[in-house]
Amino acid sequence: MTVVLAVRCANGIVMASDSQITDPGRGLSYPAQKLHSLGEHAAWGGSGSRAVLYDIEQIFNDEADAVIEAKNIGHALQARAVPVFKYHYENFISAVPGQETAGTPATYLLAAGYSGDVPFIIDLDPNGLIGHHEETGFQAVGSGAPMAQQAHALLAHFQMRERDINYGVVAALRVLDALDASSPSVGGPMDICRITPDGADHLSPTEVEDVRRQVGRWVELEHRALDQLFD
Secondary structure, three states, X not given: OOXXXXXXXXXXXEEEEOOEEEEOOOOEEEEOOOEEEOOOOEEEEEEEOHHHHHHHHHHHHHHHHXXXXXXXXXXXXXXXXHHHHHHHHHOOOOOEOOEOOOOOOOEEEEEEEEEOOEEEEEEEOOOOOEEEOOOOOEEEEOOOHHHHHHHHHHOHHHOHHHOOHHHHHHHHHHHHHHHHHHOOOOOOXXXXXXXXXXXXXXXXXXXXXXXXXXXXXXXXXXXHHHHOOOO
């Protein structure tokens, strides 16, 4: 299971993902990087075929500036990803003798960041359709996306859209850790990217652990508030 999510805050966007890959064909799970830079002011992640995502990563590494500077970023992402999708779909062998289960080329992409001072959160589904989520302020892709959407809904009253990006970083990690605790196919280490108009900052493992301590403090404060509810 994979989950890649983006949260918009008052002064920035947070992207985050787990790092566990499940290979049903071989019955294996292993860690892999799912969150990548898209130039200096954006990031992207994906779920689905690792072969498709590898090819797209090479293209985005070479053409990140052209994507971010495009008049329509969604169309720029689409123009580069859809030919890769089509190539893998056309060369996919759906039935292999002696292999009952395997992955498919179906792949979802999620990109977020800034083009100048303008924020964007854009996803691309396996059919090549574009979705814009700047106004809703949240989107998740991957098989863990429904659970991430539910977790975000449960935190909606905290109004992350109106809070500083540091709150969004803590909320994103809290959602991922909740999925990690509830699903054996979501696992760490967790990747987090903090994005503002000044640039994208990919947190180190040590910085992620510092954020996790803030998550613990948040939970503790909620417990105190609940204990006082009927006083």
